[in-house]
Amino acid sequence: MDRPAAPMWHCPSCGRAFANTNQTHSCRPLGDLERHFAGSAPHVRHTFDRIVAVLEALGPVTVLAERTRIAFQTRMSFAAVTPRRRWLGGHLVLARPVASPRFHSVQTFSPRNVLHAFRLHLPAEVDAEFASWLAEAYAVGQQQHLRPNRG
Secondary structure, eight states: OOOOOOOOEEOTTTOOEESSTTOOOOOOOOOOGGGGGTTOOHHHHHHHHHHHHHHHHHSOOEEEEOSSOEEEESSSEEEEEEEOSSOEEEEEEESSOOOOTTEEEEEEEETTEEEEEEEEOSGGGSOHHHHHHHHHHHHHHTTGGGSOOOO
């Protein structure tokens, strides 16, 4: 039987929630989500909205409009995006490396912490394959990759 996840720690200064007590972070108030899309073409926002819809179908997710990016968090941040004028840049954190031409960079930080950088130009690129990677990243955010496999 799995143990329940430990309670989240809330930074007393900025109020953000983290899985680890005293988690290092840039402690500043969150910004305005819409500010990130100022100057972006409408399809960039539509692409972002498709990502959010996929993630919300998986379970609760917090969208954090940080100063330089928009992060997605459950117990920990597992993905982030940065809107540009004509495309949406971002990354997913997966527990394994994935070789795909859809990722322009893959960086391994530890065996179960692999950052996959992407660039999306159209909402249709948030397809079944991309949604499966979002689901994997969501599981990393839930820290499921750290739980022992009991089966």
